Amino acid sequence: MIKSISYWSFEHGLANTHPIDEALGEAKDAGFEGLELCIGTDGELNVETTQAGCEEIREWIDSAGLHVSTLASGMSWGFNPVSNDAEVREKAVALHEAALQRAAWLGCEAMLFVPGVVTSPIAPDEKVRYDHALERCRANVERLLKTADRVGVDLCLENVWNGLFYSPVEFASFIDAFGHDRLGIYLDVGNLVGYQQHPPHWVELLGHRIKRVHIKDFKDDFGWTGRYEFAKLGKGQVPLRETIEALRNIGYDKTVVAEMMPWDDALIGDTSKAMDKILV
DSSP: OEEEEEGGGSTTTTTTOSOHHHHHHHHHHTTOSEEEEEEBSSSSSBTTOOHHHHHHHHHHHHHHTOBOOEEEEOGGGTSOTTOSSHHHHHHHHHHHHHHHHHHHHHTOSEEEEOOOOSSOSSSTTOOOOHHHHHHHHHHHHHHHHHHHHHHTOEEEEEOOSSSSOOSHHHHHHHHHTTOOTTEEEEEEGGGTGGGTOOHHHHHHHHGGGEEEEEEOEEEEOTTTTOOEEEEOTTSSSOOHHHHHHHHHHTTOOSEEEEOOOSOOTTHHHHHHHHHHHHOO
């Protein structure tokens, strides 16, 4: 597996303003083999970045000698692909079509897509009926797969705190219904514990549908205080070593991207050291 870190984990990464060339150097110096780039509506890499701009970034990647094969998008939190507003849905899909093209220009193999928000602590104002969300999600994926096919990039749906696909059985069924090699799952193992799921079981049930993997750590004390929080790797309750073993058992050998937030000046180095213990 390829030890990688998310661009969002760097200082100002979430604002999409951390210089990409600096992130590449910092990731390499910290002992990572790969970096996951992130795209937004503005900032260092955005949906209006030109082909020439993407090719220049690719030159930086090649010079750094890092593995950069995935692009992540958080744009669904601002433009919900399953919104009750048809104009918002159209905007969301158009943004991700543009993102898929930039992924191809960058030489990436896969793009993370948050398929939509039913309701979420991240977006509490969203309230979409579940069956409506599923119907809209199917239509959006069909459209995005046409772009994914054209540009040669895998479309990977992430499990996240969005009120959608909280069962691995349902998620697998949704993916299988398309019968499309370009469609798969971007499994975030750290997002599972918060809704009472065991990550290795998801790996076993989803199997070959898993195209890419995020890791983070999480802990809660719900029975006593009702508190929960994400944690530094190895400091929470996510069974990381067991999950990595489950991934090996299904033959997964691609990027394992640590998505760690919020940033502090020890975060990148601490994450690298923790991953060395997890990936042995």
